[in-house]
Amino acid sequence: MGKTIWKFGLLSGIVAAVMMGLYMPISVKLDHQGLAWALGYAGIVLSFLVVYFGVRSYRDNVCGGQISFGRAFGVGICMVLISSAFYVLTWEIVYFNFLHGFMDNYGNHVIEKLKASGASAAVIQAKTAEWQRSRALYENPLYNAAITFLEPFPVGLVMTLISAAVLKRKATPEQMVEGLTA
Numbered sequence: 001m002g003k004t005i006w007k008f009g010l011l012s013g014i015v016a017a018v019m020m021g022l023y024m025p026i027s028v029k030l031d032h033q034g035l036a037w038a039l040g041y042a043g044i045v046l047s048f049l050v051v052y053f054g055v056r057s058y059r060d061n062v063c064g065g066q067i068s069f070g071r072a073f074g075v076g077i078c079m080v081l082i083s084s085a086f087y088v089l090t091w092e093i094v095y096f097n098f099l100h101g102f103m104d105n106y107g108n109h110v111i112e113k114l115k116a117s118g119a120s121a122a123v124i125q126a127k128t129a130e131w132q133r134s135r136a137l138y139e140n141p142l143y144n145a146a147i148t149f150l151e152p153f154p155v156g157l158v159m160t161l162i163s164a165a166v167l168k169r170k171a172t173p174e175q176m177v178e179g180l181t182a
Contacts, residue, residue: 004062008054009079012047013086016152019043020090024099044152047087048159051079055163065169072164080156084149091148092141103138107131 023043027036055076059067067075095102110131114124137143 004054004058005075005078006082008050008057009082010086012050012054012079012083013090015050016044016047016083016087017090019047020087020094024094024102040151041155044087044155045159047083047152048080048156051076051083051156051159052163052167054079055160055167059167059169067168068170069164069168072167073160076160076163077157080153080160084153084156087152088145088148092145095144096141103135107135 020040020043023036023040026039055067055072058075059065059072063071111124111128114127119127138147
């Protein structure tokens with residue numbers, strides 16, 4: 001079980017890291033618009049498609065072609081945890097070494113959008129203060145990691161549920177009889 005989980009979990013994590021590497025320059029260039037976020041989450045979904053193939057490989061190669069929903073979910077969620085940890089580690093390295101100004105850039109973008117929308121000075125001031133507190137928290141690597149983990153994990157959870165539901169396969173009566181006579 002472990003070899004398959006690690007193989008596909010790490011592969012999913014590598015896909016997520018590569019997609020992040022491709023997405024970040026686009027995000028900054030697009031000034032954090034909706035398209036940039038959509039591309040980022042598309043990369044996360046793409047990386048978690050690997051989980052489907054991992055659960056299928058586990059079912060076919062380790063479990064003899066049959067797997068319960070619970071076992072499929074357990075295998076898939078382990079892969080998701082590995083992939084999400086890889087995603088978080090990649091972001092920690094990128095953020096603290098190469099894009100340390102990312103949060104300032106994003107905060108300025110949010111404030112500029114508020115100003116452009118005609119928000120009152122009090123609203124802008126409150127949002128600026130809120131952003132400064134969030135930015136300070138984000139400088140703590142543990143807080144940063146926890147917040148970053150919340151980006152891919154829910155997507156991976158959904159992909160795992162779908163994979164487990166689609167891939168579950170009970171033993172046929174013939175396989176059950178074979179198991180009893182073997």
